[in-house]
Amino acid sequence: MAEVNPNVNEVNPGETEENPGETEENPGETEENPGETEENPGETEENPDLEENPYLDDYNSSLNDGPVSRTSGVAPLAVHFFADFVDSASGAERIDRYHHYDYTWNFGDTGSGIWGTSGRSKNMAKGANAVHIFEEGGVYNITLTIRNHSGIVGTENYTVTVTDPDSFYNGNTVCVNRSGDNNFSGAPAGALQINSDSISTITQYAKAGNRILFKRGSSWTTAGLDWPSNAGPVTIGAYGTGVNPDALGIYENAPRITVTSGSFLPLGYKQDWRLMDIHFIDASGYTANCVSGSVNMQRQLLLRLKVEGFSSGIGWS
Known part of the structure; x- marks a missing residue:
């Protein structure tokens, strides 16, 4: 009988945007991402x-x-x-x-x-x-x-x-739209609606048990950001009707976030976060990261992201 390759095949293709498995983009607990060890203790006075x-x-x-x-x-x-x-x-x-x-x-x-x-x-x-x-x-x-x-x-x-x-995040969802655009159609019922051109004013809402959704069809530009460290769950994604999905399920009108420097989402000291359905663009001259991290990163899910122009869109150290 032929050997079964459990990692990559047509039915379970392994490393894709839809099914990241334990890869560089979704490492789980690996040598590069050891979870809680003496060198990476997780719950500490420093954290x-x-x-x-x-x-x-x-x-x-x-x-x-x-x-x-x-x-x-x-x-x-x-x-x-x-x-x-x-x-x-x-x-x-x-x-x-x-x-x-x-x-x-x-x-x-x-x-x-x-x-x-x-x-x-x-x-x-x-x-x-x-x-x-x-x-x-x-x-x-x-x-x-x-x-x-x-x-x-x-x-x-x-x-x-x-x-x-929608049930889990009921009362703990923030929907973000650009300043001057009060059309929040497609936002989950009961969501806090915020108009802002600055994502740095939104990161404070990424508390454990919260969800942040950016409007499809809208665009933002930001330098690197600081996000709260917590054990999740946290979801950062999109709201509104998606149009023209490609073969990987990425919508043509996904929220566009241009990163000018630094890292949009440093994942160190974060667990059980989900980043999904967003289009990231590098405007730094290949010095920025979409996602980065070094220690205590566990159960991260990167789903249906379009990452364009970065020299290291997803980077671990």
């Missing part, structure tokens, strides 16, 4: 926002060290899966199970659509490890079917509960 953040316990309790990285959270929710059939073995048996069995995941997310690059369903994936982004609220029943040359040898079942973002 009191994390220490005192009431969402931290809820965040940590939502993580699962087993075959499912997260069993609950607010949409869009990126979840990493790893077959317990492999993880429960060791030595040569573990290697054999990883390479010589066929793994088919059904995420129970029939409305997730198809990949624009292959036309295959996003609801299915192949390989012992897989990633799926749940973009709608609901309870999802995930099934893994394991086969060898003789047929089905086992199944595994998991449940992921995803909270609708």
Whole structure:
């Protein structure tokens, strides 16, 4: 039987804007992004926002060290899966199970659509490890079917509960429009509506449990920004009707943010943040970053971003 490549295939293409997996753009916990260590302790006196953040316990309790990285959270929710059939073995048996069995995941997310690059369903994936982004609220029943040359040898079942973002962020959403434009059509009900040409006046609202949405079809220019450090969840995205999506689902009228220097979003000491549906443009002469970071960056999701002109659009150090 041919070896199964669990990382990159047509059904589960791995590194894409729609399915970033654990990559340079979405590193999870890696050598470059070790999470909480002696050198990177997370909650410290130097970083009191994390220490005192009431969402931290809820965040940590939502993580699962087993075959499912997260069993609950607010949409869009990126979840990493790893077959317990492999993880429960060791030595040569573990290697054999990883390479010589066929793994088919059904995420129970029939409305997730198809990949624009292959036309295959996003609801299915192949390989012992897989990633799926749940973009709608609901309870999802995930099934893994394991086969060898003789047929089905086992199944595994998991449940992921995803909270609708409009419900989760109700009363904690800020919708931003340019000064002088009072058309906030498409803004979620109850959102705080702010007119501002300066994003630096908006960053204060990025508190744990808050969402900031920029109007589609509008543009801003900014130098590098300072954002609060917290354990999330925080979403920075777009509101209004999207038009003319490309093959990756990026809308033609995504909010345009031009960065003149520094970094739009330094992700150090931030956990469970989502940056999505925005078009970033470099106007610095290749010295700015769209997203950067160095320490204590966990569970970051970068989704449907168009990053144009940067020498290092996504940079870690």
